[in-house]
Amino acid sequence: MTKSSFTNVQSEYLAVIDHAKCIRCKRCIQNCGWGTYSFGGDKIIADHSKCVACGRCYTYCPEGAISILKNPTVMRENGNWQDYHIKNIWRQSETGGIAISGMGTPLKYKKYFDHILLDACQVTNPPIDPLREPMELKTFLGKKPSKIELDFNEKGQPVLKNKMPPQIELATPFIFAPMSYGSISLNAQKVMALAARALGIVMNIGEGGLHDDLVPFGKNIIVQVASGRFGVNRDYLNSGAAVEIKIGQGAKPGIGGHLPGEKIGADISRTRMIPAGTDAISPAPHHDIYSIEDLRQLIYAIKEAVNYEKPVSVKVAAVHNIAAIVSGVVRAGADIVYIDGFSGGTGAAPTIVRDNVGIPIEIAIAQVDQRLREEGIRNEASLIAAGSIRSSGDAVKAIALGADAVAIGTAALITMGCHVCGKCHTGNCSWGITTQRPELTRRLDPEEHGEKLYNLINAWSHEIKEVLGAMGVNSIESLRGSKERLRGIELTDSELKALGIKHAGM
Amino acid sequence: MLRLKNNFSIEHDIAGCGLCGIINVKKIRTNGEDIKKAIALEHDRGNGLGGGFAVYGCYPEYSELYAFHVMYDDLAAKEATEKYFKNNFIIEKQESIPIFKTSKINDHPILHRYFMKPKSDREDRLFSELKDDDFVVKSVMLINSDYDGAYVFSSGKNMGAFKGVGYPEDIADFYMLDNVEGYMWTAHNRFPTNTPGWWGGAHPFTLLDWSIVHNGEISSYGINKRYLEMFKYNLALKTDTEVIAYILDLLIRKHKLPVELAMNVLAAPFYQTIDKMEPEQKELYTALRQIYGSALLNGPFAIIFGYPDGMVALNDRIKLRPLVAGTKGDFTYIASEESSIREICPFPDFVWSPKAGEPIIIKTVKTTIDSENISQKQRLIIS
Numbered sequence: 036m037t038k039s040s041f042t043n044v045q046s047e048y049l050a051v052i053d054h055a056k057c058i059r060c061k062r063c064i065q066n067c068g069w070g071t072y073s074f075g076g077d078k079i080i081a082d083h084s085k086c087v088a089c090g091r092c093y094t095y096c097p098e099g100a101i102s103i104l105k106n107p108t109v110m111r112e113n114g115n116w117q118d119y120h121i122k123n124i125w126r127q128s129e130t131g132g133i134a135i136s137g138m139g140t141p142l143k144y145k146k147y148f149d150h151i152l153l154d155a156c157q158v159t160n161p162p163i164d165p166l167r168e169p170m171e172l173k174t175f176l177g178k179k180p181s182k183i184e185l186d187f188n189e190k191g192q193p194v195l196k197n198k199m200p201p202q203i204e205l206a207t208p209f210i211f212a213p214m215s216y217g218s219i220s221l222n223a224q225k226v227m228a229l230a231a232r233a234l235g236i237v238m239n240i241g242e243g244g245l246h247d248d249l250v251p252f253g254k255n256i257i258v259q260v261a262s263g264r265f266g267v268n269r270d271y272l273n274s275g276a277a278v279e280i281k282i283g284q285g286a287k288p289g290i291g292g293h294l295p296g297e298k299i300g301a302d303i304s305r306t307r308m309i310p311a312g313t314d315a316i317s318p319a320p321h322h323d324i325y326s327i328e329d330l331r332q333l334i335y336a337i338k339e340a341v342n343y344e345k346p347v348s349v350k351v352a353a354v355h356n357i358a359a360i361v362s363g364v365v366r367a368g369a370d371i372v373y374i375d376g377f378s379g380g381t382g383a384a385p386t387i388v389r390d391n392v393g394i395p396i397e398i399a400i401a402q403v404d405q406r407l408r409e410e411g412i413r414n415e416a417s418l419i420a421a422g423s424i425r426s427s428g429d430a431v432k433a434i435a436l437g438a439d440a441v442a443i444g445t446a447a448l449i450t451m452g453c454h455v456c457g458k459c460h461t462g463n464c465s466w467g468i469t470t471q472r473p474e475l476t477r478r479l480d481p482e483e484h485g486e487k488l489y490n491l492i493n494a495w496s497h498e499i500k501e502v503l504g505a506m507g508v509n510s511i512e513s514l515r516g517s518k519e520r521l522r523g524i525e526l527t528d529s530e531l532k533a534l535g536i537k538h539a540g541m
Numbered sequence: 542m543l544r545l546k547n548n549f550s551i552e553h554d555i556a557g558c559g560l561c562g563i564i565n566v567k568k569i570r571t572n573g574e575d576i577k578k579a580i581a582l583e584h585d586r587g588n589g590l591g592g593g594f595a596v597y598g599c600y601p602e603y604s605e606l607y608a609f610h611v612m613y614d615d616l617a618a619k620e621a622t623e624k625y626f627k628n629n630f631i632i633e634k635q636e637s638i639p640i641f642k643t644s645k646i647n648d649h650p651i652l653h654r655y656f657m658k659p660k661s662d663r664e665d666r667l668f669s670e671l672k673d674d675d676f677v678v679k680s681v682m683l684i685n686s687d688y689d690g691a692y693v694f695s696s697g698k699n700m701g702a703f704k705g706v707g708y709p710e711d712i713a714d715f716y717m718l719d720n721v722e723g724y725m726w727t728a729h730n731r732f733p734t735n736t737p738g739w740w741g742g743a744h745p746f747t748l749l750d751w752s753i754v755h756n757g758e759i760s761s762y763g764i765n766k767r768y769l770e771m772f773k774y775n776l777a778l779k780t781d782t783e784v785i786a787y788i789l790d791l792l793i794r795k796h797k798l799p800v801e802l803a804m805n806v807l808a809a810p811f812y813q814t815i816d817k818m819e820p821e822q823k824e825l826y827t828a829l830r831q832i833y834g835s836a837l838l839n840g841p842f843a844i845i846f847g848y849p850d851g852m853v854a855l856n857d858r859i860k861l862r863p864l865v866a867g868t869k870g871d872f873t874y875i876a877s878e879e880s881s882i883r884e885i886c887p888f889p890d891f892v893w894s895p896k897a898g899e900p901i902i903i904k905t906v907k908t909t910i911d912s913e914n915i916s917q918k919q920r921l922i923i924s
């Protein structure tokens with residue numbers, strides 16, 4: 036077929052330069068990972084079609100000479116055939132390929148967190164001032180026995196009869212969501228490793244193996260085993276605080292992963308233990324897991340390999356039947372279940388899946404927690420809620436809906452400069468996050484951004500303490516699963532029922 | 542119709558209150574006059590919508606039988622409930638609970654008591670092998686949730702609860718507690734803030750031999766309730782006190798925790814304290830918090846918990862409600878206000894204010910006084 040040199044797809048943004056202000060320092064040319072800018076002899080020229088509004092250029096322009104505008108050229112409005120659909124049709128008619136996107140869905144689905152309100156104390160029970168009284172956020176992830184077994188020592192004092200199953204101790208109920216070396220840069224992983232260590236929490240290195248530079252952070256790392264089994268061996272399994280089996284991801288339930296060969300340089304090849312230049316393919320299913328009993332075998336194979344000294348987590352995407360699935364996963368022996376909701380982020384996913392598959396984390400976590408309680412096995416595993424936790428308020432609500440802790444992915448990247456442009460899959464991230472181009476990754480300083488990430492989680496933890504105090508409790512375990520402290524607004528009866536909460540005023 | 546049960550459309554009944562407790566460690570029995578005097582002094586801590594007493598050692602002649610105190614709205618409810626009793630229990634004796642009609646309590650349910658034990662061939666034996674205690678608990682929960690107009694408010698051995706809607710001093714007169722004797726008494730004056738009074742909602746709340754009187758609001762009620770539901774407890778009353786009683790039942794009776802440790806679940810030590818403990822203890826207390834985090838009572842409370850071997854007084858972890866203790870000879874007194882203690886014991890040997898989250902456990906002398914986890918000062922006083 037002949038290819039037209041014209042495209043119907045107009046640039047979404049305009050990179051507009053105020054030439055009166057511009058001093059022609061050319062920093063924008065360097066800074067843009069997408070090659071928007073070039074020097075036209077006497078002035079900077081912008082190729083609008085390349086701009087993704089990642090925000091890097093204007094952040095680093097010394098003269099404030101750059102404005103990124105939404106392209107004002109209109110398409111004829113149509114409530115049904117919106118720009119989004121029409122442009123995708125044009126794009127796909129040009130390429131013939133599956134549309135791919137990065138980050139979580141940008142579509143405006145109902146966000147249940149925004150329809151839930153928290154309780155506070157007035158008169159009959161006093162609020163507690165977190166500046167005066169201890170406020171406890173310490174959280175342990177892992178299987179808990181349903182009852183304590185005691186022995187008595189020579190002095191007749193009670194002592195623990197059996198050792199507790201292995202736990203991950205978190206100083207605050209946050210972890211960093213799995214993002215592999217390959218999907219993000221090593222520096223981005225280092226940012227999270229440094230922050231996790233300083234905060235007393237853990238990061239998850241995702242499925243791309245463990246880079247040598249991260250080995251010293253073992254106590255603050257969860258290592259992952261996904262369908263590609265990249266970098267997995269006995270030492271790898273024993274190098275972190277826990278092992279996670281990745282079954283699915285909120286942004287792309289039922290879909291595998293694909294890191295193209297161009298991105299597999301020497302370093303990634305060594306870390307993933309695959310030849311340089313070959314595609315790194317994570318199949319949609321694990322090829323040794325076709326049912327729940329297979330999962331059980333893998334869980335116990337890993338437990339054997341780590342001598343039952345580390346908890347095993349299973350990460351699943353929130354799909355329609357999530358409660359029954361998680362119940363099965365818990366009965367299969369998982370110590371932690373990580374539930375990734377619809378609208379969670381990704382490095383790359385087919386747009387159709389990202390935008391249409393799964394259920395929101397708010398409903399998933401509420402349903403799973405309830406189901407495990409009804410079956411009397413809630414103590415058997417800890418639950419992690421993920422899928423676009425945007426604020427400490429979201430975190431508090433997720434915990435009150437039943438999560439033990441929440442995972443932060445996109446929010447962590449935002450502290451590194453990410454503007455949620457959704458173009459991670461291109462590998463051109465100007466912020467040095469979702470790219471392997473050395474000139475781009477170099478600019479992400481782990482120390483500097485590690486501190487920013489530390490600041491964020493520290494601030495959110497303080498905010499959670501404020502909220503706990505206002506609720507009159509001084510320990511996070513009194514919030515966990517306490518749906519009575521939540522009320523819904525603008526929700527239907529079915530929605531309230533799915534969340535297991537009452538409407539405001541009830 | 543009188544309100545026996547919490548049929549109000551609320552998730553959680555909340556109240557402020559006054560408490561008193563008296564125990565004689567040698568199990569010398571005294572009548573209800575002192576406890577009435579002590580709680581009457583705390584008149585203003587209630588609003589006339591609930592008062593009650595628990596007494597231990599009051600039925601020595603039936604000490605091997607479960608003493609059920611039951612409230613009925615009407616004779617039909619009584620008939621239905623008694624049918625259940627007859628099918629499942631050997632009833633050695635039954636009678637009306639003696640009452641004295643006073644002008645203050647002029648509206649009351651039918652009050653009846655039964656001394657009985659579960660039959661060996663009771664209905665449920667077709668399906669299960671429940672122990673007698675478990676069967677009694679199950680029966681109490683069944684009647685309280687499924688039998689309209691019937692409410693069991695006491696089911697222990699050699700102990701009983703006497704309670705209702707009214708000020709506690711009037712309730713004492715109503716039940717003629719000056720004719721009742723026991724070695725341990727607890728009392729409660731209620732100030733409900735979100736429901737009108739209801740007979741079942743008055744304290745003490747009892748289950749088997751446990752009794753609880755409680756001042757406070759459990760801010761962690763929501764999760765405590767869901768935690769108990771995992772163990773099949775049916776929280777029909779929607780009160781904090783019910784939650785506390787069931788947690789204690791779970792911990793002490795079912796999970797076999799020593800009373801001291803159970804108290805350390807209700808008011809768990811802070812991690813900053815645990816971290817300073819010896820390794821063995823640290824391990825134990827960390828495990829307790831990991832396993833029983835959802836049973837932590839958070840929010841302001843002072844409770845007096847009675848069981849056949851003694852009495853326990855406990856404050857929340859940061860002492861947001863008052864609780865004072867005093868001793869004189871073999872007597873120990875606990876109250877919301879020191880003045881209550883001095884009202885009946887003007888010159889106590891010691892008076893002190895228990896520390897936040899540290900239980901005071903007073904055991905009767907047949908058993909040893911185990912004062913682990915009681916601060917030095919408290920230990921000196923008790924032993």
Ligand code: SF4
Nearest residue numbers: 057058060061063096
């Ligand atoms: S960074 Fe700003 S000042 Fe420098 S060349 Fe680009 S537009 Fe001009």
Ligand code: SF4
Nearest residue numbers: 453454456457459464
């Ligand atoms: S991480 Fe992805 S979404 Fe964020 S700025 Fe980089 S390319 Fe854009």
